[in-house]
Structure formats: C-alpha cells, structure tokens
Amino acid sequence: MEECLFCKIAKKEVPSTIVYEDDDVLAFNDINPVAPVHILLIPKKHISTFFAMEPGDGMLVGKLHEAAVKVARNLGLTEKGFRLVANCQRGGGQLIFHLHYHLIAGRPLGWPPG
Ligand code: 5GP
Ligand code: ZN
16 A cells, blocks of 8 residues: 555655654654744654544654644744644645644734634
8 A cells, every 4th residue: 555645754765854853753844834934743653634543642642742842942932932733634624644733933823724
C-alpha cells in the first residue's frame, strides 16, 4: 500500500525543513506557508484523523501540543502568540490524512477563520 506523504516525511524519505524532532514528534515548515511562521507538527505514528485515535494516542497528541509550545517559545512568540489549527476531515479542511497541527504566527490573524 502506498504510504502517506507525512509518513514519508517522518521517515525522511521525502525532504522537509525540520524545526523540531523527538522520538514521537516531527515539526517542519509547511511547503505553502500562509503566514511568516507556518509549521506542521505530526506524530511519527500514522493516525489518519482525530476519529482514528486509539487508546493511548491522547498522550501522543499531548506531546504534539507540548512540542508546538516549545517551538513557539524558541521562535520568541511568547508575547505575540500563535495559532494552533487542526483540520479534521474534508469538511474541516483536511487534505493530508495524517493527523497534524498547523502552528501559524507572524502576522495579524483574523477571527473567525474562513
Ligand atoms: P491540511 O489541509 O491537511 O490541514 O494541511 C496540509 C498541509 O500540508 C498544507 O498546509 C500543505 O501546504 C502542506 N503540504 C502538502 N504537501 C506538503 C509537502 O510535500 N511538504 C510540506 N512541508 N508541506 C506540505
Ligand atoms: Zn501517515
């Protein structure tokens, strides 16, 4: 079976600009940034959507969140802040079916989102 793009990025089979990595999480620049800071955070384990989470995966999603905060702190965003977005299923704007967060910052961000 053809593996998903983000699994390939996690295995370094597809190149990406990595900004953070640990045993469970990889963070890399989005190829099509919508803001000066646009980083994707993925679990190295393939989970297609939040609905596909198995028991124990909540820990992993917590690690994604912690990694996002670490990256944001390292980028000096503690005052200006950031937005963490997770699109779920097509109706939520999800195009890549490997669970991920978008860490977006560096310009004024409107609300509500489109
Ligand atoms: P989604 O719409 O699934 O929440 O977000 C998928 C994101 O993956 C998009 O922001 C898109 O720009 C990004 N993306 C798609 N293909 C690649 C790729 O090959 N490399 C990187 N770094 N980002 C990608
Ligand atoms: Zn995957």
